[in-house]
Amino acid sequence: MRYAICNETFEGWDLERVCSCVAGIGYTGLELAPFTMASLITDVSAERRRDWRRKAEAHGISIIGLHWLLAKTQGFMLTSPDAEVRKRTGDYLAELARACRDFGGEILVLGSPLQRRIPPGATRDQAEGYALDTIRGVLPELERQKVYLCLEPLAPTEADFLQTASEGLAMLQKLDHPYVKLHLDVKAMSSEPRPVPQTIREFSSVMKHFHANDPNKRGPGFGAVDFVPIFQALKDVNYNGWVSVEVFDYSPDPETIARESIRYMKECDDKKS
DSSP states (O other), rough: EEEEEEGSSSSOHHHHHHHHHHHHHHOOEEOOOOOOOOSSSGGGGGHHHHHHHHHHHHTTEEEEEEOSTTOOOOSSSSTTTTTTHHHHHHHHHHHHHHHHHHTTTEEEEOOOOOGSOOOOTHHHHHHHHHHHHHHHTTTHHHHHOOOOEEEEEEOOTTTTSSHHHHHHHHHHHOOOOTTTTEEEEEHTTSSSOOHHHHHHHHHHHEEEEEEEEEETTSOOOSOOOOOOHHHHHHHHOOOOSSEEEOSOOSSSSSHHHHHHHHHHHHHHHOOOO
């Protein structure tokens, strides 16, 4: 397994301190949330992005990609009925793809539940049509940058649109593009009726990225979810991507989260057949 962790866990830390810490613990990848760098990714120059990449690589860390793509922004909406808003959102996602490549990554995780809600008075099908239109505007840049946009299903407690892996697959089939894939997240999958390992097996052919966490919003091993069958499923489907730790509860502290999460994941990985 290749282990990564999301940088917003280390709130207030500079990049070199984060990279030094996670490399010492045993991670080789770092996933970035754009809002930890600037209000908008357009405020971060290409040279500064490449400088972050060089600093991370000096610690043996690869910046694998970006997530929380639209979080803490204004004026963007994947599912807007306004064509101008959809165009603006698509243009910004295209800039995120360029930034991802500057950082040396290849993954964009499209979660951001507040920016993909079903508009008032619209149906789910209409919201899907708006989202597909937004994403289609990004496809040429994804291909140019060789960056994957990974649709992230989220639990009904977080999002009212794109809530299941099945919904994600339906959108992928309509887009039919090699640089649009599915992202799976343990916390989110735990809200689905099927067991998490079954979801992994069923959707493995379109899965590009994976988040390790628990429904209690903490890291793997900090809750009730048993990761042994999850890691067994990842092995069985020959998953060779990153397993990235994403938490929403930052207690007790970043170093403990990082250290205990990877210790538990390695322990579970050793137990699989």
